[in-house]
Each structure stands twice: as C-alpha cells, then as structure tokens.
Amino acid sequence: MKSLHPLTWWIWSLLIVGAVVSANSSWLAGISIAGATILVWRFAADAPWARSFWFSLKIGAFILIIRTLVGILIGVPIPGTKLFELPILPLPSWLAGVRIGGVITQERLLSSIHEGLIIVAVISLFGAAVSLTSPHKLLRVTPVVIYEFGVATVIATSALPNLVQSISRIRRARLLRGDENPSWRSIALPLLEDSLSRSLELAAAMDARGYGVSRKRSRYRPISWRGIDSVVVLAAFLILSFTLAVFR
Amino acid sequence: MINFSRVSLVYPTSTKTILEDLSFEIAEGEMVLVIGSTGTGKSSLLRLINGLVPHHTGGILAGDITVGGVSTQLVRPGELAHLVGIVGQNPAQGFVTDIVEEELAFGMEALNIAPDVMRKRVEEILDLLALAHLRNRAISTLSGGEQQRVAIGSALVMNPKVLVLDEPTSALDPIAAEEVLSILHRLVHDLSLTVVIAEHRLERVIGFADRIIHIAGDGSAEINLPEEILKRSEIAPPIVHLARALGLSDVGLSVREVRRMTEEIRASGKDIPREVGQLGEIAIRTNKLSLTYGEKKALNEVSTQIHSGEIVALMGRNGAGKSSLLTTLVGINKLSSGSSEINGIKSVDLKGQVRRETVGFIPQEPSDLLYGQSVQGECQQADRDNQSAPGSTFALLKRIVPSINPETHPRDLSEGQRLALALAIVISAQPKVLILDEPTRGLDYQSKALLISLLKNFAKELNRSVLIATHDVELVAELCDRVIFLAEGEVVADGPTLDILLSSPAFAPQVAKVMSPRPWLTVSDVMRAVAE
Numbered sequence: 015m016k017s018l019h020p021l022t023w024w025i026w027s028l029l030i031v032g033a034v035v036s037a038n039s040s041w042l043a044g045i046s047i048a049g050a051t052i053l054v055w056r057f058a059a060d061a062p063w064a065r066s067f068w069f070s071l072k073i074g075a076f077i078l079i080i081r082t083l084v085g086i087l088i089g090v091p092i093p094g095t096k097l098f099e100l101p102i103l104p105l106p107s108w109l110a111g112v113r114i115g116g117v118i119t120q121e122r123l124l125s126s127i128h129e130g131l132i133i134v135a136v137i138s139l140f141g142a143a144v145s146l147t148s149p150h151k152l153l154r155v156t157p158v159v160i161y162e163f164g165v166a167t168v169i170a171t172s173a174l175p176n177l178v179q180s181i182s183r184i185r186r187a188r189l190l191r192g193d194e195n196p197s198w199r200s201i202a203l204p205l206l207e208d209s210l211s212r213s214l215e216l217a218a219a220m221d222a223r224g225y226g227v228s229r230k231r232s233r234y235r236p237i238s239w240r241g242i243d244s245v246v247v248l249a250a251f252l253i254l255s256f257t258l259a260v261f262r
Numbered sequence: 263m264i265n266f267s268r269v270s271l272v273y274p275t276s277t278k279t280i281l282e283d284l285s286f287e288i289a290e291g292e293m294v295l296v297i298g299s300t301g302t303g304k305s306s307l308l309r310l311i312n313g314l315v316p317h318h319t320g321g322i323l324a325g326d327i328t329v330g331g332v333s334t335q336l337v338r339p340g341e342l343a344h345l346v347g348i349v350g351q352n353p354a355q356g357f358v359t360d361i362v363e364e365e366l367a368f369g370m371e372a373l374n375i376a377p378d379v380m381r382k383r384v385e386e387i388l389d390l391l392a393l394a395h396l397r398n399r400a401i402s403t404l405s406g407g408e409q410q411r412v413a414i415g416s417a418l419v420m421n422p423k424v425l426v427l428d429e430p431t432s433a434l435d436p437i438a439a440e441e442v443l444s445i446l447h448r449l450v451h452d453l454s455l456t457v458v459i460a461e462h463r464l465e466r467v468i469g470f471a472d473r474i475i476h477i478a479g480d481g482s483a484e485i486n487l488p489e490e491i492l493k494r495s496e497i498a499p500p501i502v503h504l505a506r507a508l509g510l511s512d513v514g515l516s517v518r519e520v521r522r523m524t525e526e527i528r529a530s531g532k533d534i535p536r537e538v539g540q541l542g543e544i545a546i547r548t549n550k551l552s553l554t555y556g557e558k559k560a561l562n563e564v565s566t567q568i569h570s571g572e573i574v575a576l577m578g579r580n581g582a583g584k585s586s587l588l589t590t591l592v593g594i595n596k597l598s599s600g601s602s603e604i605n606g607i608k609s610v611d612l613k614g615q616v617r618r619e620t621v622g623f624i625p626q627e628p629s630d631l632l633y634g635q636s637v638q639g640e641c642q643q644a645d646r647d648n649q650s651a652p653g654s655t656f657a658l659l660k661r662i663v664p665s666i667n668p669e670t671h672p673r674d675l676s677e678g679q680r681l682a683l684a685l686a687i688v689i690s691a692q693p694k695v696l697i698l699d700e701p702t703r704g705l706d707y708q709s710k711a712l713l714i715s716l717l718k719n720f721a722k723e724l725n726r727s728v729l730i731a732t733h734d735v736e737l738v739a740e741l742c743d744r745v746i747f748l749a750e751g752e753v754v755a756d757g758p759t760l761d762i763l764l765s766s767p768a769f770a771p772q773v774a775k776v777m778s779p780r781p782w783l784t785v786s787d788v789m790r791a792v793a794e
Contacts, residue, residue: 186594187630191687192618192647200633207629207673212355218309218318219356223369223416224343230374234367235381 020151022243027143029250034135037257040128043135047074050142058145070141074134081133085126086118094121155237180208263423263456264288264311269325270481271306271315280306282481283325290423291454293446293470295461295488297497298477299706301676304460305351307477308426311458312346313339330423343369347417348426351704352433353409354401362404362412363388363397366419373420387415391445406580407438414445424456425449431466432703435579435733437768439466446470462706464499465736465772468492469516488515497707500736500772504785508792517775528780531791536760539743542570545695545727546591551600553586553751560586562751563600568729570694573721575738575759576731577769578748584731585626587748588697591729592623605694618647622688624698628681629672637675637683638668644687659686662716678709685713689720695727696720702734714741739763739771739783759783 027050034043050067058064087100100115184204188196220226264287271281280303288294296304309315313334316323327334330345350356359365366387370380388394391411396404401412410430417425427446431439447470449455461467474491477483484491492502492513501520505513508527514520546568553561560583568574576584589595591602593609602609604621612620625631634640641656648655659666662682672680681701688696696717702710718741721728732738738745738759745762747755755762760781763769774783782788 183625183627184630186589187625187627188633189594190592190617190623190625191631192614192691194614203633204630215350215352215355216358218314218339219348219350220358221318221339222312222314222343222346222348223358224340224372224420225358225369227338227340227343227372228374231371232374232377232380234364234371234377234384236377 018146018246019237019239019243020147020155022246023143023146024152025247026250027139029247029254031136031139033250033254033257034132034139036254037261038132039261040131042257043131046135047071047131047138050138054142054145059148063147063149064145067138067141067145070137070144071134074137074141077137078127078130078134081130082123082126085129086122088112088114092119092122092125094119096120097123151237177205177209180205180212184208263290263292263330264458265326265328266310267326269310269323269327271303271310271321271323273319273321279481280321281310281477281483284483285325286475286485288456288458288473290456291450292472293450293457293459294473294475294485295459295464295467295471296475296477297461297464297491297495299479299497299708300462300678300704302477302479304477305428307475307483308348308428308458308460310334311424311426312342312348313337314348340372343373343422344420345422346424346426347414347420347422349410349413349417349428349430351428353413356413357401357409360400360402362393362399362401365401365412366416369416369420383419383421387419390418390449391415405438406433407435407441410434410438410442411445414442418449418455422455424458427457427459429461429704430459431461431463433580433700436466436735438580439733440768443467443470462704463734463736464497465501468499489513500785501776504773504776504788507785507789517772520776524776527788527792528777531777531780531782531788534782534787534790536758539571541572542725542727544568545570545572546602546604546729548591548602549600551587551590551602552598553583553590553595554598559751561590564748564751564753565600566746566753566756568695568727570727571721571725572744573717573728573742574730575742575745576729576748577733577738577745577762582748583751584748585699586751588623588699588729588731592621592697593617615647618691618693620693621695621697622691622693624681624684624688624696624701626699626703628684628701631684631687632672632680635671636668637666637670637672640672640683640687641668644690648691650690655686655690658690659683662686662712677704678706678712681705681709681713685716693726695729698728698730698732700732701730702732702737710737713737717741735763735769735771739774 030046034046054064054067058067097118097120099117102116103114105112105114181201184201185196188200193200267285269281269284270279272279296307298304306315309319310323310327311329311334315321317339323335329342332342332345334342357365358368363384366384367380370383388397391414393411393415396408401409404412414425430442434442443466446457446459450457459467468488471488473485474488475483475485476491476495476497489512492498492515501517502513505520505523508524510523512523514523544567549565551561551564552559564587576587578584586595590597591604591609593612596610604612607616607620632640634643637659638656641659642652644655645652656668659682662685663679666679672683675683701713705713714737717728720726730742742759744757745755745759746753747762760783763771763783764774764781770778771783773785773788777788780791782791
C-alpha cells in the first residue's frame with residue numbers, strides 16, 4: 015500500500031466527499047467515516063502526519079456535539095414528536111424570530127445530528143487523505159514552481175521542532191539557576207542567539223552541499239501513477255455516480 | 263589534492279591573525295588530523311578548504327587555496343560540493359530534510375543529477391555506511407552515531423574527492439565513535455578519499471592519521487608526521503604522556519607499539535594499594551526511580567546512593583537515560599514512580615533558592631545558563647542571587663581562568679572559558695551536590711586538566727559530591743571514584759572506577775589498554791607503580 019501515488023488518496027477523498035454531500039444521507043456519512051477509519055487504521059504509515067486523522071475525528075466529535083447542542087437550543091422549532099421542553103429564554107424584541115429553548119422534538123434533534131454527521135464525514139475524509147499521504151511525497155509530485163517554495167517549507171518545518179526544543183532547554187536552565195519565573199528577556203536572548211547560530215549553521219550546510227548552484231533541480235525517485243491508483247480512484251468515482259443517480 | 267600556498271586569514275571584527283603564511287600540500291588518499299587548543303582556528307582551517315571561510319563568514323584571505331586544481335577564491339562553496347564534502351561539529355544542525363533517504367539525495371537534487379544516477383548512488387552509500395535498514399526513518403529518531411553516519415553519507419553521496427570533518431566523535435560514546443572512525447579509515451583505504459579531520463580527543467583518532475597539522479594559536483602552524491609533532495606538542499594523547507613520563511626513546515602512537523616498549527614495566531611494576539576512602543553521609547538517594555516519556559521507558563527502577571565527598575561518573579550509550587537521570591535528580595522531570603532526594607530534600611520540592619543551594623547543575627550547553635551581556639554582568643547577577651559580597655563570583659572565576667576579560671560577551675568566550683564561567687556561577691551558591699552533563703564536549707586537554715583539578719578540589723576539600731554524565735573514559739579514569747553504568751534506563755553496573763573500566767575493553771582508557779593486565783588506569787598510576 016506504501017507505493018500508492020500521493021494524489022490517489024486526495025482524489026479519492028474528494029470524490030467520496032462529493033458523494034456524501036450529494037447524497038445528503040447520514041447513513042452514507044456514517045459508513046464513509048467508518049470506512050476512512052478502517053483505511054487509516056489499516057494502511058497509514060507510522061509517521062507524525064498519520065496522527066492527523068485521529069485528531070480530525072476528535073475535532074469532528076467536538077463539532078458534532080456543539081452543532082447538536084446549538085441546533086436544538088437555538089432556531090426555528092420543527093413540529094413533531096415532543097421529547098422534552100426547555101424554558102424559553104426571554105430575548106429583546108429586536109431579536110424577533112430567534113428563539114432559545116422551547117420544545118425539543120425528535121425531528122429537531124435528528125436533523126441537527128444529521129447535519130453534524132455530514133460535516134464530521136467531510137472533515138474526517140480530509141483527515142484520512144492527510145494521514146494516508148506523506149507530505150514529502152506529495153511535495154515531490156507538485157510542479158517545479160511550487161517545489162522551490164515547498165523545499166523552503168520542509169526546511170522551516172524541520173527547524174520548528176528545534177526551536178521548541180531550544181525554548182524548553184533554556185527555560186530549564188533558567189529554573190536551574192533558581193529563577194522560578196524567568197523573565198521573557200532572559201529566555202529570549204539566549205533563544206535568539208541559539209536560533210541565529212542554528213540558522214547560520216544550516217545555511218552554511220546547505221551552501222556547502224550545492225543548494226542553489228544549479229538553476230534546475232532534479233528529483234530523487236520520481237513517482238508514477240499505477241494500476242492500483244486507478245482502481246482506488248475508479249471505485250470512489252463509481253460511488254459518486256451511484257449517489258448522484260440514486261439520490262437525485 | 264589540497265594545496266595551501268602562503269595562506270593568511272584575518273576576521274574583520276578581530277585584530278588577531280588566525281593563520282599566517284601557511285603553506286602545505288595534502289596528497290590524494292591522505293588522512294590528516296588538525297589539532298590545536300580551542301579557539302585557535304581549527305574550524306576556520308577546515309572551512310577554508312571548501313570556501314565557507316571567507317565566502318560565508320567574511321574575513322580577509324591572502325594567498326591561494328586550490329582543491330583538485332580549483333581555486334576556492336574564485337567559486338562559491340556550492341560549486342565545490344562535488345569536490346569537497348563537509349560534516350560540521352553538530353550534524354543535527356546541518357540536516358535539511360527529515361527522512362534519511364531524502365537527506366542523502368538533497369545535495370544531488372540541488373545539483374540536478376539524473377534520478378537513476380541518484381538512486382544508484384544512494385543505494386551505494388546506504389550499503390557503504392550500513393544505513394540500509396534506516397532508509398525510511400525520521401532523522402530525529404536516530405541515535406547520535408547513526409546521525410553522524412547519515413551526515414557523512416550525505417557528504418559522500420556527491421562522490422567528493424575530499425571529506426572534511428569537524429570533531430566527528432565529540433558527541434559519541436566510545437563504541438559509536440569507533441564505528442564512525444573505522445568507516446573513515448576504510449574509505450581512505452578503499453576509495454583513496456582524502457580526509458581532513460579536527461578532533462580534541464586524540465586518543466580516539468591518532469591511530470588513523472597519516473599526518474598532523476598543529477595550529478599553535480599565534481597564527482603559525484606546523485604540518486608533519488604524527489611522531490614528530492607529538493614528540494614536542496603539549497597536546498598529546500595519554501599514551502604519549504605515558505611514553506614521556508617513562509622516558510621512552512620513542513613515542514608510540516598505537517597501543518600495540520607502546521605495549522612492546524613497556525613489557526618490562528608491566529612485569530616489574532609494584533601493585534599500588536587501593537585507597538579506601540571513608541564514605542561520608544548520603545547526599546543523593548534514589549529508590550526504584552522510574553521515568554517514562556510517552557510509551558518509552560527512560561529510567562527503570564534506578565536505586566542508588568551517592569555519598570558526600572564522592573565523585574561519580576554516569577556512563578552508558580547515547581540514549582541510555584543518563585541525562586534523564588540527571589534532570590530527574592535536580593527535579594525538572596516529574597517522575598512516574600519511586601523517589602529521589604538530595605540531602606534529604608525531595609527532588610520535586612527543589613525550587614528557587616533552595617535548589618540553587620542544594621544542587622548545582624551544568625547542562626550539556628553551559629551557555630544556556632548565561633544570558634547576561636558580559637562576564638562581569640553574569641558574575642554580579644550571581645552575587646545578587648546568592649546575597650554574597652559583590653565581586654566574590656568574579657574572584658572565583660579569576661582563580662579558574664586568570665586571563666578572562668570581564669567585559670567580554672559570554673558568547674565570545676572559548677568553550678573552556680564558558681564552562682568555567684558557568685561553573686563559577688553555579689559553585690558560588692555553594693551547592694551540596696554538583697551535577698555536570700557531558701562537560702568535556704569540545705574541551706581541549708588543557709581545559710580538561712583545569713576542570714579535573716577544580717572538581718577534585720570541590721569534592722575532596724569541601725566534602726561535597728559530584729556526579730558527571732560523560733562518554734570520556736580518560737576523564738573518568740583521572741577524576742572519578744566510582745562509575746554507574748546505565749543501559750536502557752537500568753543500572754547494569756555500579757562500582758569502583760578501576761573495576762568497571764577494566765571489565766570492558768571498549769571503555770578501557772588508553773593507558774589501561776597498554777598496561778593490561780596490570781590495573782593501572784592513568785599515567786600517574788603507572789608512575790606510582792614504578793617508583794621505588
């Protein structure tokens with residue numbers, strides 16, 4: 015599974031998102047969340063970016079809860095089976111048409127959950143695409159113009175953890191000198207010096223390794239589109255056409 | 263291959279001449295070692311070879327340097343990338359990408375080399391440096407030795423004629439250092455690569471060097487065979503000091519040579535009585551101390567006691583949990599279970615002034631402790647912190663390094679002076695326990711001798727305890743009474759220095775290897791044994 019083209023999962027997730035949105039069915043949304051979970055659980059590499067799916071699920075759950083609460087508390091009442099009733103919050107007269115509280119019906123609850131689920135499905139499908147694709151691989155299939163920019167981004171992202179490390183190291187050293195609440199100045203100065211010397215070091219290393227000497231850059235291990243990629247994309251495409259045909 | 267003709271170098275902000283009228287030639291397939299005290303310009307000399315000095319640093323360069331016939335003055339460093347590979351002092355700071363394979367390919371991509379050629383070369387390097395099983399790993403998860411190998415690999419992958427290394431083993435444990443050096447040795451012999459290497463710990467590299475460039479510090483430099491240079495040089499590995507102390511006619515460079523010369527001494531030397539010191543009260547006590555980072559166990563049920571007046575070394579591979587133990591002792595880490603206390607105070611309760619007066623800690627980068635604008639400012643801050651008489655910290659510092667200028671910015675101090683300043687600040691609070699993490703990294707022999715005498719005084723005269731995490735077996739042999747050996751977060755050996763160091767060949771100091779099976783660790787041990 016490792017050898018899939020980096021764009022495959024992105025196209026796949028876009029198509030499935032299209033299917034979920036066009037079908038507007040919470041069943042399909044639920045199935046696609048479950049499917050994405052299985053795919054990530056089964057195929058994601060053990061890498062930092064693979065965690066983004068679980069993170070997106072957490073965000074999704076959070077949104078679902080907030081969305082449902084807001085949906086049943088505020089808004090237009092939908093008639094139907096009454097579940098329970100909340101006191102109506104008195105609002106000033108210029109907010110006419112908005113109501114907080116009131117009768118909570120089963121229909122109102124279900125429609126809130128339904129809309130929430132579709133949002134969660136969209137988020138988790140994007141999360142799955144991020145998790146299943148190495149950003150470095152993705153970078154390698156981008157056009158050359160963006161590529162230069164991308165190389166800079168990769169360097170910046172690998173420098174960020176260093177910065178975080180330096181901050182905690184220096185904070186620790188301040189604590190050790192018995193300074194329980196180190197001032198920003200006493201941390202910022204060594205940090206600035208530290209990151210400056212690091213970046214100079216990095217620039218020297220890149221210079222010594224020939225960065226920027228040639229106008230053109232070649233790419234290590236060009237990535238090709240293969241049969242399995244077409245199969246995955248085609249499957250997603252079929253699902254989309256099916257939902258378009260059936261739920262119209 | 264490398265040709266320096268009448269080279270002089272001056273940096274713009276300094277009046278000191280770094281190099282003056284230096285001429286030498288290095289042939290293809292030679293391994294040349296650059297030695298000199300800290301701050302004498304070893305790194306500058308190395309960076310002159312690929313033009314990083316002065317192209318990247320500024321400075322005035324007179325004379326001409328050519329590498330493989332190309333003058334470094336006329337081209338940018340990047341245009342020499344296919345000729346000269348350079349590996350910096352701290353490889354982690356030079357990594358550009360975060361996956362091993364991509365790091366190896368980075369330089370070739372920049373030079374627009376065809377993908378199939380790149381694939382082939384990367385495979386070759388992965389095999390050559392035994393990195394194949396790490397190819398898809400994130401670099402940040404590798405050990406120090408592996409990172410050093412990746413750095414060497416990413417320089418070698420460009421097929422350079424010259425490889426330049428700045429202190430390649432300073433951060434490595436003895437076994438990882440041995441591994442890196444033997445790879446270099448093989449490259450010199452198999453591929454006729456020219457290697458220029460700067461290193462403080464001569465005992466590690468001296469056996470591999472064909473010639474030595476000795477930078478004196480006043481601008482002059484000498485290039486000659488190792489035997490010739492080491493006959494006179496102040497900077498010398500322990501076996502050379504041994505040969506001098508014993509009055510041998512020749513200096514041997516390998517353990518084997520010196521063993522042959524000292525057969526008689528091994529046979530006739532007397533046993534030296536073991537000193538059994540009185541143990542003081544317990545200063546550090548840990549009981550079943552465990553610490554976990556995420557799912558990784560950094561420390562696993564460490565139980566130990568350290569008494570006052572003891573100097574203890576904490577040894578073990580890179581990543582064995584040494585730093586974790588030290589930072590837990592001083593109360594920075596939250597422990598998962600067990601207990602640790604210093605002088606009866608729980609580590610986690612150490613705060614502010616109490617911490618300062620109980621335990622002094624010198625981190626791996628002593629400069630982390632410093633944030634003042636001048637040496638004077640730092641010392642005054644320490645005086646205020648400790649409510650001691652103004653000038654007392656500076657007086658202490660003066661005793662350690664008499665030549666220090668109070669107006670200097672801490673960043674501009676040499677490695678040894680910076681450590682001295684950090685030590686003066688920490689000791690001025692008169693802590694009961696002193697803890698140091700890798701203090702000899704980047705220190706020359708002179709600063710190391712100073713550190714040893716300072717710590718000995720602190721421990722023995724004031725009856726305080728010292729705990730040092732280090733890879734430096736020579737330091738341990740000279741200084742420590744006891745060694746605690748950690749592996750995978752567990753204590754695997756704990757005992758007198760003599761027993762621990764002699765039990766494993768990789769950790770035995772040079773003198774002990776020469777004198778094996780007699781239990782003498784240092785030159786002074788041997789001298790005591792042969793004295794009538």
